[in-house]
Amino acid sequence: MSLFIVGLDNTIVNVALPSIQHDLQTDLSDLQWVIDAYLVVLASLLMLSGSTGDRLGRKRTFQTGLVLFVIGSALCSLAPTLGWLIAARAIQGIGGSMLNPVAMAIITNTFTDARERARAIGVWGGVVGVSMALGPVLGGGLVEWVGWRSIFWINIPVGLVACVLCARFVPESRAEHPRRIDPIGQVLVAGTLGLLTFGIIEAPRHGWTSAQTLACLGGAAVALVLLVAYELRRRQPLIDPRFFRSAPFAGAAVIAICGFSALSGFLFLNTFYLQHSRGFSPLQAGLATLPMAAMSAVCAPLSGRLLGRSGPRLPLLIAGAGLLASTLMMTRLSMTTSHWTLYATYLVFGIGFGFLNAPITNTAVSGMPRSEAGVAAAIASTSRQIGQSLGVAVIGSLVVTSAGAAAAADFPQASHVGWWVTVGCACMVLLLGVVTTSRAAHRTAETSAERILARRAQQGASA
Secondary structure, eight states, rough: HHHHHHHHHHHHHHHHHHHHHHHOOOOOHHHHHHHHHHHHHHHHHHHHHHHHHHOOOHHHHHHHHHHHHHHHHHHHHHHHHHHHHHHHHHHHHHHHHTTTHHHHHHHHOOOOOOHHHHHHHHHHHHHHHHHHHHHHHHOOOOOOOHHHHGGTTTTTHHHHHHHHHHHOOOOOOOOOOOOOOOOOHHHHHHHHHHHHHHHHHHHHOOHHHHHHHHHHHHHHHHHHHHHHHHHOOOOSOOGGGGGGSSSHHHHHHHHHHHHHHHHHHHHHHHHHHHIIIIIOOHHHHHHHHHHHHHHHHHHHHHHHHHHHHHSHHHHHHHHEEEEEEEHHHTTTTTTOOHHHHHHHHHHHHHHHHTTTTTHHHHHHHSSSSSGGHHHHHHHHHHHHHHHHHHHHIHHHHHHHHHHHHOOGGHHHHHHHHHHHHHHHHHHHHHHHHHHHHHHHHHHHHHHHHHHHHHHHHHHHHOO
């Protein structure tokens, strides 16, 4: 149920963006923060929340996340201005960061058999797919009949019921040897993501070569370099850079960033195209994209089964091919694109995305020592959120720069630059799906695992 409300939040808010823009009298650049305030906070705190659950108790952390998510949702529905809405979305992000890592820890520790774990991850992906399928239609209906504030009400009863079920059924658990809190690493992670996202989103307004933009992007680069250097020297790093010596792990992180960048860019651009350029109502826009969400829900469990039977390569290739075919079709978007072309595009994109989720986590943890599987999965989850935030920031900013003060009729042409970025992301998913599942890549994972275990043994002996 926690994954349900987090997944629902991804699509239901997108449908409401044009109505939020009209009601709060804001421009497209500011509107990007309604999405990215949530995603940047979520991505920044995922690792901290995971380690907090290991230390203080996963059940307690999980329930705290549910309560914060419910409070944030209630505040979003009451927001009088865009600034208040963005702040409330950040509170949602804090709560959301405590949900996914704990849920994945439960799956990883409950299903020890690799085949069963793959199927369980497929079910997990299916829950996300169902919530995404309901999001556009449910959100469209609520926005059209009640108003955009009502989209946040739906999280409140679901979150409260999940909290009660957690108290009843989820046993408390802690890690035997929880990781130490890493405040400096946490600040550097948040600084890297925050500065990068702020610089990209604000670039169209201040200029891509302005002092502010260059300072933000330069600051993000410096924070990233400092993060890597600092984490390499820690006994228990927040994010161990040594993990990235494993080609499957590094590839899974990049695949997650690219795949979810394509998803967030697709949803963001398509929402404004349907409602602003084509005149669809929120409900009509939600119904139009139902083939995408429905196919994602259908294909996610299939991906898990295929993953358990034959490994991650085939699901990744299907995912990359589906994303590439659909985004290429969108590069020809115009005011006269037929409805059937759009429906076919949404369906193919849904197939591609449905096959994407399960092999990302499986590839990230494959070859890793079992003691590090939870951390590896958490980094994969963080990569997903980074991809979503960068997708909205980069694609939205490029389209804003291209469109300028263009009218709604010019938006399809201005959006082409964003669609080509999604094509590039899809190409990376397809390419890395081949590279990261090769024998050579598996050898790097084995070597990396041996080095990690040797280093942990050395640390234990010295301690």
